[in-house]
Amino acid sequence: MTAIIEVQNLQMKYGKEEALKNVSFSIRKGEIFGFLGPSGSGKTTTIKIMTAQLTHTGGQVSVFGQPASEMNKGHNKSKFGILSDNSGLYQRLSIEENLLLYSQLYNLPKSTIEEALAFVNLQKDRKKKVNQLSKGMMQRVVLARTIMHKPPLLFLDEPTSALDPVNAQHIYNGLRKLNELGTTIFLTTHNMEEAELLCNRVAFLHKGEIREIDTPLALKKKYSDHSFTVELENGENHVVYNGEQGAVQLMEWMKAKRVSRMYSNEPTLGDIFVQITGSDL
Amino acid sequence: MNISVKRIQAIFMKDYKEFSRNYVISSVVLMPLVLALFYGRVGSNSIDMYFLPLNITLSMVTTYVQACLIAEEKERNTLRGLMMSPASTFDILFGKSLLVFLMTGIILAVSCYLVGFAPKQIIVIALALALSTAFYLALGTICGLFTKSIMEASLAVLPVMIIFTFGPLALALGEDHLLYKIVEVLPSTQLIRLAELSQANAAFTELIGAFSIITAWTAGAIAISVVLFNKRTKDL
Incomplete structure (x- = not known):
């Protein structure tokens, strides 16, 4: 199967501190890949490098067969969606107005707003201003915005961290549906149950190094x-x-x-x- | 260059909605108008006096509001979202400047009326004010991009307001003074010079010097703001 992401000996240094040490993995088209590790292990740094928000100090990273540094070029920006801690919303605008802006930036029909709202179960709250929303609801709006242009590749950095179990389940179902339609998902999470439920393969990242990488079942067999x-x-x-x-x-x-x-x-x-x-x- | 009118319009409309619901910042636009009304009532009739409220508009409304709009995007982590979208640098910077540009135009026009300034060469003055607006917008963008929050941006624009708004007052020190030579090349000083020449029905060739200086400042500030913006698309 085609590799969407190829990472070889990725290194990232902040001054003398090594945030990533020879990280290597590849992600196939249509895969849900879980990148698991505690805070500060290098998960977000890896996402930032793959989306051209950060320049790595060593190794090779290619996304869609191009160097990751090309991902900030106009024609590449529609190929992926990203949800992270840094994904902010316009506080004085309603949920619908926030999504409307992005539908226009991505040149999408208005019907995509409806689909995105249904995906995160927020149709009834569309007129609510973002500054009136709970953290969990905001997270769902960001997720709706991320998937609105139906990108073939999704980077989700702790997507359900602020959600209650019911809404998290709703998101899991949606992500599975997206994956069935061919979306490749790169997911970082602390939540091991979430990783087990969703991911075809997982990598354990610890202090900037990948310590294990395999399917959840194979890992369980290996360590049982x-x-x-x-x-x-x-x-x-x-x-x-x-x-x-x-x-x-x-x-x-x-x-x-x-x-x-x-x-x-x-x-x-x-x-x-x-x-x-x-x-x- | 990739330019999309639809994206520019989307960013403009978003800014308009946000700005109209932000009473703290939107109330700032009233201050130059109050000042212009005051100067109009006092009955000032020199170009220096006419242009004091106009230069205050340019720094207080144009630079300050623009800096706050950009800084708020950074504070709320929404600027990176725009940068990661298919919108180009031009779409974002132009879209984010359009609201303040139009607002400045309206306030300047109303201020001119309130202080009783009637330009004899209206196209010349309009062009000079438009160029100056672009310069102050770029300054606001730079201040906003350099700072991390609205609070920081509010402080960062203070030197801009002092130097560019009140700088021309230093001309009163006389030609021999060192400050005179520095202040003379400020765009705000050149704007007043240009207005004085224009009111004296000067030929266009006599205005080229002032226009060139304002254009150079504007081009320089725009170039810096674009470079800075592109740097902000990355973390390091």
Whole structure:
């Protein structure tokens, strides 16, 4: 499959401080790629480099087959959408007026405003001024603005950080729908459940370095101890490992009808991150 | 150069809506008019006096409001959004200057009427004021781009207001004074010179010097504002 983004040995230095150290990855067309890491790990810096807001100090970065530095050229700007902490809104304008401005800047028909409002479930609030909105609602307006021109590539920097679970779920459904239509999504998040729900592949970024990169399932298999917990009727919990000894023990409990519950000890992405980096998200 | 009338219009309309709902900044436009009314009532009849409220309009309305509009975009993180959109540097800078340009034009015209200034060569004066407006707009853009918030921008325009508005008053020090030679080349001084010559029905060739100086200041300020704007499209 075609690579939309190719990053090879990316380095970024701010003075003597290395923000990114030989970061390499590629993202295929139609993929949802999760870039996971704590604050200050280099996620936003990477997005800024890929969108020509920052010039890297080493390595190669290409987006749509062109150097990332070309992404601020007029014809390239419509090819991607970006949502980040720096995506501001006009406070004295209504939601609709904010979207209207961007529909005109991208030369879009007015109907796209309706679609964008429906995407973030804000049709009823369209006339509300932005300065009357909650942080979560503002985040949804920014997201609506980001996807309005239906770009083939989306950069989403913590898109659901300010959202409640219901609205986050609404956004997940929308992002899946966009992805089904062919949109490639580069997603940064702290939320490991979100990454697991949405991403085809994830990369763990820690102190400017990629520590792991794979599908969530492959990572779970790799870091699993292949055990599960058996809860017996008397309330006792036993960890059973894959193998003959575990099978015999389990068979005994099952024959005696003593098993109350069984569940997998498969690690979550958060567990794996902690295991790899030794630090929490 | 990529120019889109639709995008310029969109940015202009957005600025108009925002400005009309921002009572703190929009009330500033009334101050030069009050001053012009006062000067008109006092009965001033020298070009210097006529042009004091006009130069105040150019610094107080044109530079100050423009600086605040740009600084607010930076403060609210909306300028980067515009820069990341398909709008070109020209679309954004022209669109963001249009509102203040038109507003300045109206205030200058009303101020001229209030102070009782009737230009004999109206095209010459209109052209000189339009050029000066472009210069002060570029200064406002530079102040806005250099600062991070409206508060900072409000402070940054103070030297501009003092130097360009009240600079011509230093001419009273006499030709031998060092300040005279500096102040003489200010666009605000040249604007007054040009008006004096124009009111004396001078030939166009006599006006070229003043026009050239104002044009040079304007071109320089616009060039700096464009370079600065393009630098602001990146973090480093």
